[in-house]
Amino acid sequence: MDTNEKPANFIFAAVAEDLKTGRFNYVRTRLPPEPNGYLHIGHVKAFLIDYLTAREFGGELILRFDDTNPTKEETEFVDAIEDDARWLGIQWVKVTFASDYFDRLYEWAIRLVKKGLAYVDDQSPEEMSASRGTLPRGTKWSETEAAIKPGVASPYRDRSVEENLDLLERMKNGEFPEGSRVLRAKIDMSHPNLVMRDPVMYRILRVPHHRTGTKWCIYPTYDWSHGQNDSMEGITHSLCSQEYIIHRPLYEWFLRQLGEFPSRQIEFSRLNLTYAMMSKRKLRKLVETGVVSGWDDPRLTTLRGLRRRGVTPEAIQSFIAAVGETNNDSWVDMGLFDSFVRDDLNQRSPRRMAVLHPLKLVIDNYPDGQVEEMDAVNNPEDASAGTRKVPFSKVVYIEQDDFRETPPPKYHRLYPGNEIRLRYAYLVKCTGFSRDPGTGAVTEVHCTYDPATRGGDAPDGRKVKSTIHWVSAEHAVQAEVRLYAQLFTVENPDVGDDISASLNPNSLETLTGCFVEPSLADAKPGDKVQFERTGYFCADLDSAPGKPVFNRTVTLKDTWAKIEQKQG
């Protein structure tokens, strides 16, 4: 970092200070996902902080999977997380696993036992919980106790070092049933911070591990693994979310007692995003019950979902940078995220014409059978994107919404007698329409064109108030378009038990009779385009040559919708 520059956030400032004071003379961070689910937008903030902090100071990042609980973790997620993180643009120097250090960690535990700082406890989970003490009344955890009560010491707390060593060895060797004993740190049962009341270090779990198989039947807890792994890897700054603040005294206690490399934990507040589900448990439920099509359903704010929807890593990075790092409790509006997605896509997306809700427009005075190739700009934001040819003919499709039999106030599009522009083609004037005698629906609109306005400009300089997009009927490629809306109707879908009550029943609208211009016929999955006047779209995995499928990434801002809404 440029020393004259003000640090971008309080973490950079803290790291810079550590370098300056000599607390550390290099920077190494770690990225510690637990392989028990797919990455979502909530993880991204932490990922980027870990990565960018290392990069800022010329340091390195280690991707370390926190796999200390074999009952929840799977290899499937290891691969997926690596893939997602790489897609996001994060770079690491190596991949490690908490389980790589199980042997060494066990040795460290023995050291603590020998120092009289850890003991084997035979109490049941219920007994341990009951003896931990209580929080005062008024907290959500306690309805009955008036005041905080100190914990009471386990009857096994003062076992001899020899006995503890023996018992720990036998725990490791599988001599005891699951859940029957634990190794606890011997700290202070009346500590005001509950985390310090003799926390559990090892528990017996007779579950095979995705990497170590059946070698172990005792597994370390987070508290007894994370900080130690940090230290073993020479991590200087262990950046984590605020919920771990109260664990910091323990993090430091272990390393101090061990006399090992003193990694520093720094916390920041996690990202809360409105309308985004971050709970892994609930996400999993949505997937398993088929509410969404999978972990990559475009309505999900999983990385895979966002990617499939058409969001780019750059947009996500900009968004996270804009959100900033603090310790405030905050809720970021999904609208802010959308604005970054639009901004990114506006710069990079080629423009195309696509009609989602087709209505036939017949240009009565256009010669039958004539076809003209119109020049269309690919991206007004990027001259280097060039132009393309779009075929035009007597019958074109326009959006149903671009024609009104009787226009509301301020409506400038097509209605009887009004002249508008067909983008890149001609000025046309509406002469009439026909309707289905049965339903009364408008089936076809008629107009005449002014041959002198080829390209869209009138030689006499007359102006029109509206330009609409179109697709030549004869050349149109049929496409499926999936319109996504917010999956939830509530801002915080993570609270509450009944997910179904907060689901938006209209979060997906599938349109099968859409028409897109010929250049989109062979769109490849992942291709991003702007459908003019409609929104940003991304070709879906389900696309086949000649049969494209598009996901709407995000709509364009729609001023007309606002006007219309105000009119009621």
Added chain:
RNA sequence: UGGGGCGUGGUGCAACGGCAGCACAUCAGCCUUUGGAGCUGAGUAUCUUGGUUCGAAUCCAGGCGCCCCAGCCA
């Protein structure tokens, strides 16, 4: 009657003892071959009380409010 964290427009983030600023959102206008983009302008904020100071969002003291913590989860 525990411990910890946090309070700046509607939302998020700046300002680190010296004119409270930026983005998103909102409103008004300009421009426009996307009612997109862009441009211009407007409104709205320092939780509260007291203190220190020429001067406080910033420092000090008290109060208030919100969030987190009693897994052998991470």
